[in-house]
């Protein structure tokens with residue numbers, strides 16, 4: 001109990017310390033007062049059950065805690081709430097200002113320079129750290145994992161499902177990479193992740209996915225790839241995030257070899273859209289596999305930022321067309337003329353095509369899989385758009401370096417994004 005209290009006090013912006021004015025000061029009050037004096041700068045002291053006269057002696061006792069002037073409170077009768085509010089307001093304002101300063105990025109920038117040329121992949125900095133979200137079903141060990149990574153017991157963990165209620169982000173250096181990592185509430189079955197994303201974006205874990213550049217989908221080795229896990233992984237892919245699958249609690253897995261083979265098979269079968277994404281086995285409890293997880297996350301981030309030059313792409317496209325020509329519906333072969341990468345994070349490509357509507361999806365998949373293999377982009381979502389002749393040249397009309405944040409406000413109506 002004491003440890004939990006200390007952690008909660010650590011994490012809180014402000015603490016309301018309630019003593020029982022009718023019972024007077026008790027030894028336990030001293031214990032809590034001591035924790036508060038040491039750990040939290042913003043303590044509001046309340047002498048509760050202060051309605052009537054029976055609490056008077058206890059109220060004056062409360063001064064001796066050395067936590068400032070107590071508020072006369074009656075939680076049951078609603079007395080003293082105005083004073084409580086008055087005490088809380090200046091603290092809240094201070095924290096609001098601070099929170100606005102340190103708030104995580106809500107939009108992931110696309111690094112783009114003049115004339116649609118993509119710049120070098122961004123390198124995370126202290127100001128703009130690498131953003132990683134850990135998501136998964138309740139009890140998978142998300143909070144335990146983050147505690148292990150940051151080397152401190154900052155987050156509450158426990159054997160019951162549903163310990164984490166709100167997502168929280170923590171700054172740390174992962175190796176030498178400035179990182180902000182998001183812990184999230186375990187996603188429960190009833191959260192229907194397949195509904196419209198807008199509707200769902202209210203849900204905690206989904207918001208964390210939007211903040212993130214890399215999403216770590218944490219599975220419990222004992223119950224991997226359940227329906228929920230699949231939905232979560234699919235959502236991260238559809239949102240265009242780099243995905244790393246981590247299978248936790250590997251320390252208590254009895255049949256490691258056979259299990260791993262089964263996991264890989266299930267992964268390829270159930271999540272073909274994430275083909276090639278890294279799958280690492282870890283133990284958040286013992287710390288085993290943390291280095292492999294780190295390597296997988298950094299690599300996924302790098303791949304997600306990958307840029308392929310237009311010249312290389314078109315040489316590649318020519319070869320792909322020779323190896324496996326597109327179909328010729330009604331005797332006229334569909335022509336794929338030209339290809340370019342229009343975005344990174346995740347990588348997106350446009351192919352100029354004579355009849356985009358007639359080109360089967362299987363051909364797009366052929367190209368996507370080829371891109372993955374030949375340009376070493378496993379796991380990352382790849383977007384491929386076929387554009388017809390009448391459509392705009394992807395190089396035309398490209399706004400010169402409008403910051404993406406501004407663009408968001410202007411609306412995403414750029415011709416080449418339609």
Ligand SMILES: Nc1nc2c(ncn2[C@@H]2O[C@H](COP(=O)(O)OP(=O)(O)OP(=O)(O)O)[C@@H](O)[C@H]2O)c(=O)[nH]1
Nearest residue numbers: 139140141142143144157158162163164186284285
């Ligand atoms: N054996 C073993 N137990 C683990 C491991 N990681 C976490 N646990 C245990 O699993 C339980 C759940 O861990 P949490 O970190 O609270 O799980 P969570 O995913 O944050 O859960 P919610 O916050 O409820 O969504 C705790 O009892 C942990 O001690 C692991 O690698 N091995």
Ligand SMILES: [Mg+2]
Nearest residue numbers: 142143163164
């Ligand atoms: Mg948790």
